[in-house]
Amino acid sequence: MFNLAMAVSHTAQTRPHRLAVVSAEESWTFAELEDHIRRAAGGLRNAGLMPGDTVALSLPTSPEFVVSYYAVLRAGLTVAPMAPYSSAREVRHALGTCGARALVTLDGSRPEGSDDLTVLSLSGLVEHSADDGAESLTARSPEDVAAVIFTSGTTGAAKAAQLTHWNLWMSCTALLSRSQPTADDVVLASLPLHHVFGMSGLMNAAMTWGMTLVLQSRFEAAEALDLIEEHRVTRFSGVPTMFLDMIRQGVGERDLSSLRHVTSGGSALPPGVLEDFENLIPSATLLEGYGSSETTSSVCVNSSRARRRPGSVGTPSWGTQMRVVSDDGTPLPPGPEHVGELQICGPTVFAGYAGDPDATSAAFDGDWLRTGDLAWITPDGYVHLVDRRSNMIIRGGRNVYPAEVEHVLTSHPDVAEAVVLGQPHERLGQEIAALVVPRRPTAELSTPDRTQLLETLDQHARQELAPYKRPRQTHLIDSLPRTAAGKIIRPAARSLLAERTVDPA
Template sequence: MFNLAVILRESAQAAPAKPAIRHPGGAITYAELDELSDSVAEGLATLGVRPGQAVGLQLPNIPQFVVSYFGILKVGAVVVPLSPLLKAREVAYSLRGSDARALITYEAAAKEAALGAEDAGVKDVFVVGAPARDTRPFTELPVPVTGRRPLAAREGSDTAAIVFTSGTTGLPKGAELTHFQLYMNADIPGRLFDVRPEDVVLTILPLFHVFGLSSILDVCVRFGCTLSLVPRFDAEAALTAIERDRATIFEGVPTMFVALLEHPGLDAFDLSSLRVAISGGAPIPAHVMDAFERRFGVLILEGYGLTETAATTTFNVSAEERRAYSVGKPIWGTETQIWDEHGNRLPPGREHIGELVTRGFHVMKGYYRRPEATAEVMTGGWLHTGDLGYEDDDGFFFIVDRKKELIIRGGYNVYPREVEEVLYTHPAVAEAAVIGVPDARLGEEVVAFVTLHPDASATPEELTAFCRDRMASYKYPRSVEVRGTLPKLPNGKIAKLELKPSR
């Protein structure tokens, strides 16, 4: 028997009075979190939720997310984390795609959530805050429990969560992550970057995304440290929380690092408590990494993973062992290789770019009720990540780009990230995204979209010339568009699928 919720039970027994959560409204101790989640588990059981059934969890980074997460696990049900930004059609798609039995949502999302739940045939919808039509307030869900509620008996191979992919390359698919897999992806990475009980982790990555769920929430509770919850990303809110809660660890995606660096009031905050930063979700541009480390005086440890690997696949573990600009080495108990299009392992070297494949305890059971989709990404136990990269002679991995984002211009391969890296070296460029668009003569053409630093200026012609002077003629963008903002996914990544040239 193994239930992932044991990480909370153990930490509550070890340090009951320690703050598990700090948030703008106060703090919740480990004993209180254990008790509150027991009550949610009892409420779900009273509702008729049984082990193995799925429950949607559609909340921002507020205490009720953490309470509900462990309550769902404790009753033996499967957590289905969902973005509060989803519209009714998307909610229905996710609830149907996970066979959800109930949904816990947020007042700002309640109207769309209720419509989606109705479409999917989910009758039990609980709302944190003001309920919408055909929903109930979340306060009606918890049922008081005397003493500790026993954890439902689950096997390590049972599904603990169905996490939908971000949909950057098509319709989202629900990856089944097990109790054992999520535990190992908390325990191993937490040991690798030396998480300590006294750590306070800024929790600004959305907990409904696998990075926040596995690499922050599970890691924190496994090692008994404190979550500093910020409901949604905003540079001002992040800096305020670091200062207020004396955060020691900041984990984010590259756009968040850029936003903190760009905040006009940065110098006014006391950020001396930070000891390390962790970047993931997308490759961090070298220019951003260097600027952040200089300005904040902390090391950025970059890792790599995806929903299908419960967040972590490779990691740079320390200042002594990291290789800057790489995503590190495979975590303990896993293997990662570079394969060519025929399934042959490629030798080390920048000239041997291929697809990253990986296998081990971190790889999902599969996509829920999608055997054909699962078979498409699995070969003999190896998961095809869809990411292109290479390995150096010392076993460090470097990400070049997404396989599906590769641009083939006139027969030449153009890696968008390489073009983006050049754009980031221009002093006026704050963010950059490069895509391929259809071209009658060349097959595809290279197009770039950028935002600029405050008070900076640059023309499209200037940026095109800047790239042309620094890369091969087939690589540089023939079109550059300067925009006020770039579209983002809920996890903070740039939403390239939404980028369309204006002409």
């Protein structure tokens, strides 16, 4: 018998009075959390759901999410967390894709788009538990699908990635063990729990290792810093925009000396952010990593301050292999001159896409997951991401990787973020354009200030980039469109660019 819900049960037995979950409204020990989970699992069984059925969640980052998630697993069901703010179209697509038989919400209200699906409230499940939740965990095998995670859908309709109990267990043990976790750690979860980074990298990891999980329903920099001080948080994970916001906010009079282990993912960390954040909180070490829904969150990371490599996302976790291959699938040797598609093989690689065998087949090269990311690897195994293959711009027959140009733009001290996109060009095929977020709000920049900044950035690009890589159009904006997980939504960015662009032909 193997069921990820054992993570909570084990700590409830060994450290029942250890604080498990903390929110602005309530706090539960592991014994109290286990009791809620057992009762909710009993309610799910009483509702007629059978092992293997899929139950969707439409819940905010809250103790109720934690209870519902593990109750679904405990009952032998498959959990499918959805963003609670999804549109009716997104709800219909998600529920249809994962084949959900029921949906759990806070109060049992029916989200628009859920049609005739059975909708359950968490309180109702607990109150109508068949036997006060006294039943033991439902036996599952490591290969059984535990969770269905909806991909970010930044370039199209979201797919439903199926993660097994074994995938999830290995994700929060093999990788996290490199950072010497202890049961006395306190984790701040500001990332949404319906996303794989928050679900696997934070919630599952905290419950597996017996850590205290402090929940922030929605990230806000000042509140996050307050929570770190109040609860003596030792671990925090986020996306680059979070660290930028915290740096802008400043520490003030807070004592944040408890914070020691910090990880960044979701997108590339802009130059200077690591140093600025560690200057802000000297006790903390900020480490960059890499992962995806299909790899059950992080699959490689820089393991320590002493061993990290600037510009690298680190080395693979235990049991994971990574390689880069050419367009014809030939494995490439190490070195920056050998850029190819990054492929991954290991215990956290997903089982496939629910209801989409064609997409599943296309995602694999034998046992290797095709990531769609371009990368190169050092002789000693450090992975350097170059860009998404689909983001590559071909200008006059030459390949331009937007991530390289973005790195140069964000290395300027007046720039917080940037996205680089290809624009149609009659002669060259594509031309380079950029959307730039200044460190100062655009409302504070006079017309001369804007003109000077644009001229300065053009000169900076001329110094740092080959001529064919230099943006020919640069526009200043206040923020970039992002998913809840911090990834740039490129179609939305293209729309913003189109509103500001003159015909480059």
